[in-house]
Amino acid sequence: MTATGSFPSLHFPLSQRALNTKESQIREASRYCVKFGAINLAQGLPDFAAPQDLKAAAQAAIAADRNQYADTWGLEPLRVAIAAKMQQDNGVQVDPETEVTICCGATEGLNIALMTLIDPGDRVLIFEPFYENYIPNLATVGGIPEFLTLHPPQWEITAEMLEPIFQKGLKAVIINTPANPTGKVWTKAELQLIAEFCQRYNVYAITDEIYEYILYEGEHISMLSIEGMRDRTIVVNGFSKTFCITGWRLGYTVANPTLTAAMRRIHDFITICAPTPFQYAALTAMQFGKDYFAQLAADYKRKRDLLYPTLQEIGLNPVLPKGAYYIWTDSSALAETANQAAYRLAKEAGVAAVPGNCFSNPQREQVNGLRFCFAKKDSTLEAAIANLQKFKL
Structure with missing residues (x-):
């Protein structure tokens, strides 16, 4: 000194x-x-x-001393409710025991998906304009972003745009639908086109579907429902935007058992579990009707x-x-x-x-x-x- x-x-x-x-x-x-x-x-x-009912449910959970670690993968009733939602709203049957993980916001969900799939030097396709987090998320795993610029007002993709970038050798593609910041809603035809390329070039899809219910035109289609993508897609979603609780940090991932098991191991040692009282409160949110x-x-x-x-x-x-x-x-x-x-x-x-x-x-x-x-x-x-x-x- x-x-x-x-x-x-x-x-x-x-x-x-x-x-x-x-x-x-x-x-x-x-x-x-x-x-x-x-x-x-x-x-x-x-x-x-x-929503008042949601706030009351959180308060009740805290008053009931739901204050300790929850099941690392998420409360079983909440995982079951998410599986039911996937069946009803997305037309996909998933196993809540082996394919659904509750995590600390969609942000952690995206991170554990990338940590599961991406090694340093792996290339990941991002459609520009893109959500700000994707670049630092890739930096944490050493992934290399490959950018494909879309143009207003339709933000369309074509096979001619995709071919050269997939030929570079991608490990994954990130799709955000509905999209931040553009408001683009990916069509079934566009998702099928991406699916064809993913299967041809052996590429995973990570889909950020956090704005699923905030929709004005078209329909929300999950990549998990597209033929051939069941085993090569990780869905990232959460409760923040739909229920106006961005500070609760409550999200989830849905993927096949092999991918889910890997994400769960990483999730366990990063955050252990998502906030317990808010998971109990989310059960109330899952009961809100159409x-x-x-x-x-x-x-x-x-x-x-x-x-x-x-x-x-x-x-x-x-x-x-x-x-x-x-x-x-x-x-x-x-x-x-x-x-x-x-x-x-x-x-x-x-x-x-x-x-x-x-x-x-x-x-x-x-x-x-x-x-x-x-x-x-x-x-x-x-x-x-x-x-x-x-x-x-």
Whole structure:
């Protein structure tokens, strides 16, 4: 030690996964939202309450001292309920004992799926724009992202687009449907096309289906239901978005017994189990009928249709989403780069959106795009709309 009591300067090398994991731009947008006192249409967290019955169930579980470790794989009744949901809503029969795992949010679900499948150097196809987490998730396992850019307004894929990238030698493909940030809902024909390539080139599919019930056009189809994909698909889903409980960290995976057994071993030593009282509460959520989900989609569609015209009027060329609760826009009318556009909008208009950089290939030199979240109270959206209407480009 030096005379002043401090330690001498030492060099502490960091791992490549630490160096390759950048700070979240979504959370950063929320931070400068606070700095400028802006309305937060950036981070995908609702500012309204979760269902009362669900909150009461969580409170009852805590009061009943459901405070210790649950079964590592998840409460058996909850796994049984998820299996029943997969049969009813997705047309897939799964075994709750060997194919369903409750984990700490869909985020952990995606991580344990990648840890199960991907070795350092393995290539994974990601469709751009993509959810921000996929790049750092791959960095933790040494996976190499292969980007395929889709274009608005339909975000379509073709065999001609897929062939060269599958020929590179992929280990897996990540599909998000409905998609964050674009609102794309993958069609059955598109999933069948991906399935054909996965089977031809021996590739796994990891499907992020967290926005399954937030749907305005088309239908949600799980890759697990596509012919030939039963044994090469890992479904990642959860309760956060559907029940407005993003902070409860409650998700699940569904996959064949071999993949599930591997994910369970990893899950056990990462988190042991998902929060026990919230698992008991989720049993109540699983009993909500079809009316709940229909009303959920209707409410979000109304919110979408409230915000969309203003984004159009001020020249941001928004793409009308078919699912999820985000609107993707062009940002070129605001500034040269997406980061500059987002900062300007927060500072001058008092509305925070997420710059498109975090949804794009990090090597891309020029990114134009902003993501607006409309999972907000009507009063929040109306205040944001008022600010945007006063804003001059």
